[in-house]
Amino acid sequence: MAYSEKVIDHYQNPKNVGTLDKGAKNVGTGLVGAPECGDVMRLQIEVDDATGMITDAKFKTFGCGSAIASSSLATEWLKGKSIEDALKVDNMDFVEELNLPPVKIHCSVLAEDAIKAAINDYRLKNGLEAIKFEESVVH
Amino acid sequence: MLKLPIYLDNNATTPMDPRVLEAMTPYFLEHFGNAASRNHPFGWQAEEAVDYAREQVAKLIGADPKEIIFTSGATEGDNLGIKGVYEMYASKGNHIITATTEHKAVLDTCKHIEKIGGEVTYLKVKADGLIDLKELEAAIKPTTILISIMYANNEIGTVQPVKEIGIIAKKHGVLFFTDGTQAVGKIPVDVIKDGIDLMAFTAHKMYGPKGVGALYVRRKNPRVKVTAQMDGGGHERGMRSGTLNVPGIVGFGKACEICRLDMEEDNKRISKMRDHLETELMKLEEAYINGSTEHRLPHVTNISFKHVEGEGLLMGFNKNIALSSGSACTSASLEPSYVLKALGLGDDLAHSSLRFGLGRFTTDEQIEYTIKAISETVLKLREMSPLWEMYKEGIDLSTIEWAHH
Numbered sequence: 001m002a003y004s005e006k007v008i009d010h011y012q013n014p015k016n017v018g019t020l021d022k023g024a025k026n027v028g029t030g031l032v033g034a035p036e037c038g039d040v041m042r043l044q045i046e047v048d049d050a051t052g053m054i055t056d057a058k059f060k061t062f063g064c065g066s067a068i069a070s071s072s073l074a075t076e077w078l079k080g081k082s083i084e085d086a087l088k089v090d091n092m093d094f095v096e097e098l099n100l101p102p103v104k105i106h107c108s109v110l111a112e113d114a115i116k117a118a119i120n121d122y123r124l125k126n127g128l129e130a131i132k133f134e135e136s137v138v139h
Numbered sequence: 140m141l142k143l144p145i146y147l148d149n150n151a152t153t154p155m156d157p158r159v160l161e162a163m164t165p166y167f168l169e170h171f172g173n174a175a176s177r178n179h180p181f182g183w184q185a186e187e188a189v190d191y192a193r194e195q196v197a198k199l200i201g202a203d204p205k206e207i208i209f210t211s212g213a214t215e216g217d218n219l220g221i222k223g224v225y226e227m228y229a230s231k232g233n234h235i236i237t238a239t240t241e242h243k244a245v246l247d248t249c250k251h252i253e254k255i256g257g258e259v260t261y262l263k264v265k266a267d268g269l270i271d272l273k274e275l276e277a278a279i280k281p282t283t284i285l286i287s288i289m290y291a292n293n294e295i296g297t298v299q300p301v302k303e304i305g306i307i308a309k310k311h312g313v314l315f316f317t318d319g320t321q322a323v324g325k326i327p328v329d330v331i332k333d334g335i336d337l338m339a340f341t342a343h344k345m346y347g348p349k350g351v352g353a354l355y356v357r358r359k360n361p362r363v364k365v366t367a368q369m370d371g372g373g374h375e376r377g378m379r380s381g382t383l384n385v386p387g388i389v390g391f392g393k394a395c396e397i398c399r400l401d402m403e404e405d406n407k408r409i410s411k412m413r414d415h416l417e418t419e420l421m422k423l424e425e426a427y428i429n430g431s432t433e434h435r436l437p438h439v440t441n442i443s444f445k446h447v448e449g450e451g452l453l454m455g456f457n458k459n460i461a462l463s464s465g466s467a468c469t470s471a472s473l474e475p476s477y478v479l480k481a482l483g484l485g486d487d488l489a490h491s492s493l494r495f496g497l498g499r500f501t502t503d504e505q506i507e508y509t510i511k512a513i514s515e516t517v518l519k520l521r522e523m524s525p526l527w528e529m530y531k532e533g534i535d536l537s538t539i540e541w542a543h544h
Contacts, residue, residue: 003454011454017523034541035526036486038448038466038475042525060525064450064466068523 003065004099010069015076018058020044028122030114039063039107041071043114045078045086047122054078054086059114066104070094070111078115083122087131089115143459145505149344149498150293150321150439151463155390156346156499162393163348166386174383175374185385192392199395200319200338201329202355208375209388212352213320216339217244219354219379220316223365224285224337225252228314232282236313238262238270239481240297241289245318249287258282266483267431268297272307279311286315290322290338294465294478294494295430296439298322305334314363319355320344324398325436326406330355336363342387346499347394351387354379401499409497410437412506416495417442419510423517425530429465429479429492441465443484443492446527447520449475452493455516460509465492487526487536 003011022029026047033039040063046056057075061068073094078086094100094108120130146154166188174189176182193204210216225235237249239261249259260278262270270288279286286308291298301317308315316337322328323338324345330338341352356378357363364378371380417440420426425445444452449466465476466489475489484492493513497506521527529536 008454011451014523019528031525035490035536036541038450038486038490040525040541060523060528062446062451062524062526063448065454067448068451 006098007065007069007100010072010098011065014059014068014072016056016058016072016079017060019060020046020056020058025125026122028118028120028125030117030119030121032113032117033063033067033110035062039067039110041067041110041114043071043074043078043111043118045118045122047083049126052083054081054083063107063110064104066098066100066107067110069098070100070107071114073097074111074115083119086115086119141504141508145460145509147495147497147501147505147509148461148463149501150296150494150496152343152349153346153498154500155348156394156397158397159347159390159393163386163390166389170385172385174385175372185383188385188389189383192388195392195396196353199328199399200323200340200355201331203358205376206330206355206358208354208356208378209383209391210339210352210354210379211350211384212343213242213318213339213341214244215379216341216352216354217242217318218248219365219368220337220339220356221245221248221285221287222252222368223378224314224316224363225257226366227364228284232284234258234260234280234282235285235287236260236262236275236278236283237287238264238289240264240268240292240294240478241287242293242318242320245287245289262288264481267434268292268295268429268478268482269431269434270299270304272300272303275304276307276311279307279313283311283313286313287317288315289318289320290328291319291326291436292430292478293321294476295441295482296321296436297430298326298434298436300434301333301335308336309334314361321436321439324395324402325438327402330357336361337365342391342394345394345398348387348390351384351391353391405499406437409499409501412501412503413438413440413495413497416440416497416506416510420513423514426517427488429482429484429488438497439495441479441492441494443479443488444517445488445491446524446530447517448490449492451520452491452513452516455520456512460512463494463496465494466490 020027028045030043041061044058057078059071061071091108091112170184172181172185174185197204314336319338319340323340336357338355343349427443429441449464465479479489
């Protein structure tokens with residue numbers, strides 16, 4: 001199976017690999033997937049409390065090239081977005097942007113889940129309720 | 140100059156040896172006859188070529204030429220051997236013993252047999268990939284007609300105790316079939332010494348052409364027969380009808396001859412390269428060899444690099460190095476290699492494995508390049524891996540509640 005150029009580019013030059021202080025109150029961490037499924041994504045966001053804007057985003061991913069590319073792309077998209085807008089990112093956005101084939105759709109679902117999990121972690125830390133999401137269809 | 144890409148997937152298939160191609164060429168154009176044409180020189184020539192190849196093939200495995208049934212490859216050989224015995228010996232029993240790490244051509248054939256009323260026992264393997272001979276013997280019952288255990292495994296290269304299996308089979312009057320696909324031509328295989336009654340193997344794993352293989356069927360002590368799975372002109376002593384693939388068979392014969400003559404020298408060189416590759420890659424932290432290192436094919440190694448995912452790892456160099464991974468991220472099931480799982484590996488290690496299959500045309504230079512490329516990619520991906528970070532922080536990954544998806 002051939003990878004799209006965008007997947008290859010993210011794989012070779014991943015954006016925002018790294019770790020934010022998960023103990024910090026303004027950092028939300030989402031850890032999704034499982035080692036036995038072959039994919040684990042950790043996505044972190046740093047939020048400006050005053051404005052509600054995401055000022056920084058970092059990821060680390062164990063997985064195939066498409067999983068790495070999806071998480072790298074997620075960090076790029078999240079930076080500079082408000083939490084509200086970040087919640088609008090949909091798995092199909094990754095599929096379209098990265099030209100993911102059907103067998104790799106789960107990577108995009110995982111990326112969407114990681115964003116939601118990071119936001120919820122941030123909300124819980126700041127005394128807000130976690131948002132209940134509908135179960136993603138493709139798992 | 141190092142030419143890229145490098146081929147290290149010789150368990151999947153091997154390149155043809157130019158000497159094999161040379162032997163085959165005349166049988167496409169000048170000597171195109173049908174080996175079953177008895178009445179003219181075209182047929183005679185083809186038949187003579189097939190007879191010669193049959194001798195070359197037989198000699199490699201210590202068989203009599205009459206015991207060689209040409210097939211289209213090992214999958215057909217596995218099907219014919221197992222289904223053929225099941226049908227032929229139906230009056231004696233319906234029980235077959237095999238192992239969980241067999242190739243799909245054997246496992247799926249056994250599943251078919253279960254569907255049509257047969258009974259199959261799937262032996263588990265030990266952590267080193269070998270079957271337990273006591274378990275094998277204990278599984279034999281009065282209705283057992285066949286033991287089907289592969290000679291060497293395609294993913295991890297583990298070589299089963301074939302001779303001992305042969306002795307057990309003989310003691311209980313059960314036939315012994317072995318899938319010899321990965322072993323024949325690579326290590327000494329002798330159907331007499333090993334006590335093998337039936338064996339499937341194929342040309343394209345030993346520098347011969349694709350689309351041709353053989354089933355060895357013992358003719359003496361005991362005389363074994365299989366029910367044909369393909370009906371027609373009664374070729375191959377009635378066990379496999381169909382016009383013989385003369386050029387393919389000629390190439391197969393030549394490939395067998397070269398393997399027989401060059402095996403010792405080839406193996407010395409190849410195993411030295413394999414050992415070097417393995418030693419260097421094992422210098423990486425948290426790297427594990429899968430399967431027995433003692434009972435193993437000389438050209439194979441299968442290594443898991445913990446906390447990096449196999450397919451992601453391959454992507455780091457697969458434009459330049461051809462390898463296989465035990466990870467199955469490309470399949471919808473996300474199930475990693477069933478062979479690695481049968482060894483008791485966790486899914487995480489099974490997802491992190493690479494299979495190296497060196498070959499006759501592998502060079503030292505290629506191995507050096509491979510060591511460097513893989514080491515660099517593993518390190519790079521670990522820097523990117525959350526699991527690696529947790530491991531380094533001393534977090535026990537098994538205590539984490541993963542969101543299974």
